[in-house]
Amino acid sequence: MTKEKYDIVIIGSGLGGLACAYILGKFGYKVCVLEKHFKTGGNLQTFKRKGCRFDTGMHYVGSLGEGEVLHKFFNYLDLLGKVDARRLDEDAFDVINIAGREYNYAMGYEKFTQSLIQDFPNEEKAILAYVHKIRMLSEGSDIFNLREVDLMDTSNMSYYGQSTSSFIASLTNNIELRSVLAALNPLYGGGENTTPLYVHALVNHFFITSAWRLTEGGDQISDALVTSIQGMEGKVLTKSEVVKFHFEDKLMSAVETSKGDVFEADYFISNMHPSVTMDLVPDNKIRKSYKSRLTNLENTISAFIVYIVLKKNQIPYLNKNYYYYKTNNVWGVDNYGKGEWPQGLMLYFAFDKNNPEYAESVTIITYMKYEEVKKWEGTKIECRGEEYLAFKAEKEREVMACVSEVFPDILDAIDSSYTSSPLSFKDYTGTKEGSMYGIVRDCTKPIESYLPSRTKISNLLLTGQSVNLHGITGVLCGALLTCGQLVDINAILKEINSCYPEEYKIK
Numbered sequence: 001m002t003k004e005k006y007d008i009v010i011i012g013s014g015l016g017g018l019a020c021a022y023i024l025g026k027f028g029y030k031v032c033v034l035e036k037h038f039k040t041g042g043n044l045q046t047f048k049r050k051g052c053r054f055d056t057g058m059h060y061v062g063s064l065g066e067g068e069v070l071h072k073f074f075n076y077l078d079l080l081g082k083v084d085a086r087r088l089d090e091d092a093f094d095v096i097n098i099a100g101r102e103y104n105y106a107m108g109y110e111k112f113t114q115s116l117i118q119d120f121p122n123e124e125k126a127i128l129a130y131v132h133k134i135r136m137l138s139e140g141s142d143i144f145n146l147r148e149v150d151l152m153d154t155s156n157m158s159y160y161g162q163s164t165s166s167f168i169a170s171l172t173n174n175i176e177l178r179s180v181l182a183a184l185n186p187l188y189g190g191g192e193n194t195t196p197l198y199v200h201a202l203v204n205h206f207f208i209t210s211a212w213r214l215t216e217g218g219d220q221i222s223d224a225l226v227t228s229i230q231g232m233e234g235k236v237l238t239k240s241e242v243v244k245f246h247f248e249d250k251l252m253s254a255v256e257t258s259k260g261d262v263f264e265a266d267y268f269i270s271n272m273h274p275s276v277t278m279d280l281v282p283d284n285k286i287r288k289s290y291k292s293r294l295t296n297l298e299n300t301i302s303a304f305i306v307y308i309v310l311k312k313n314q315i316p317y318l319n320k321n322y323y324y325y326k327t328n329n330v331w332g333v334d335n336y337g338k339g340e341w342p343q344g345l346m347l348y349f350a351f352d353k354n355n356p357e358y359a360e361s362v363t364i365i366t367y368m369k370y371e372e373v374k375k376w377e378g379t380k381i382e383c384r385g386e387e388y389l390a391f392k393a394e395k396e397r398e399v400m401a402c403v404s405e406v407f408p409d410i411l412d413a414i415d416s417s418y419t420s421s422p423l424s425f426k427d428y429t430g431t432k433e434g435s436m437y438g439i440v441r442d443c444t445k446p447i448e449s450y451l452p453s454r455t456k457i458s459n460l461l462l463t464g465q466s467v468n469l470h471g472i473t474g475v476l477c478g479a480l481l482t483c484g485q486l487v488d489i490n491a492i493l494k495e496i497n498s499c500y501p502e503e504y505k506i507k
Helices: 015-026 069-076 109-119 121-139 155-161 164-171 175-181 197-209 219-231 274-279 288-295 386-403 408-413 422-429 471-483 489-498
Strands: 003-011 031-034 046-049 052-055 085-087 094-098 101-105 211-214 235-237 242-248 251-257 262-270 302-310 321-325 344-352 355-368 414-420 460-462
Touching: 003 015, 015 031, 015 219, 015 471, 031 262, 052 344, 052 355, 069 471, 069 489, 094 175, 101 109, 109 121, 109 175, 109 197, 121 164, 121 175, 121 197, 155 197, 164 175, 164 197, 197 471, 219 235, 274 288, 274 460, 302 386, 302 408, 302 422, 344 386, 355 386, 386 408, 386 414, 408 414, 471 489
Parallel strands: 003 031, 003 262, 031 235, 094 321, 262 460
Antiparallel strands: 046 052, 085 211, 094 101, 242 251, 251 262, 302 355, 302 414, 321 344, 344 355
């Protein structure tokens, strides 16, 4: 058993945890990150099969162009030049197939607007109103534009209480256009009556601004951050699962791992799911109502994923993503009954580096409820039994039958395939019930479903996709808010902007 003392201990090495470690390390804090798995990164993790790299969570990113918010973050985090990215097709970075008809999401607001007007010439007024609102909300957010912030400002909370679907419905009676505008809702686990407009606006804005594929996988980011943290004399320890919180009076004093190692600190940041965090807090150290609220937060749905290694030179590479909905109801993909699954799919292609005109692999994602795999939740990875393997094989057949409706050639081009279920998400990332995006942001409960970084334990903070917003930019902004509880957040923002090279800034 070892016993060590740090300024800050961070539990979990997802993007939020690593970003906090990097930022606080730059401000001179002695930081230690504890990760339960053998590999860092959380949803940034990748794996390889037959030489093909597959992302588990970070399939594409937005706003990575020069002068854009993610580019500024990458510059500050010393990731530029260490992360390989490829801009997606500017005329159609996402293709939306709704009940057999295709629509393009074009890159840049001018192209995006004109592409929609071309498909819906009688809806120009509604389209212009939509774009105006999305830009107003996104560009009006200080934290998401890396401007000076007031942590006490609640002026934007009104948009937490407005639903995306009601806003879109207020613009047009055209059901088809409504579906197209809401078609990227799988990127935030959207609910027709619950998703706040601000979530939709920010997510769509990031990708419309510019959309990119990380060609060497999301773990480029985590690997580079770990190296930088270690270069600042911080520690990142894998195979170090935190199983116990120690307290002195009302403050945390240390965490203990499953190996019995104890890590003391002045402050603690949990990158774990908030309800998993609360499971480690003794009942007598926190108000019962607060713990109950965080423990019982509703989670976004999980997913079933098929990873396919393709035969060489069989399927042309698509420098875009493909969303397929069987019906006009783009909000209803998660509400499936028996025999109705899957109602929609997302497909992401990776190109063959030796022959870039062709795809080497494709990743296919669809929603899946955790209750479908709950019976195996006590099992371990690779040891779930024959019944589970048969379940996954049947689900893969159902997914591929759906894929064949839009890409029939893929079936004969499969070299090998692999699958993951909500249990894979749960066990590899530690997220509750395999949730893809953490907690549900609910416009009908704007206060209850908003999770600040500060907890009722004054030296325990939260970070990760359940704080602020999910996705790479949402999590990085959330990390800023978390670190802003320990150092002046505007000092961090000033440093991000002051170190940004002049030649990158949009004139």
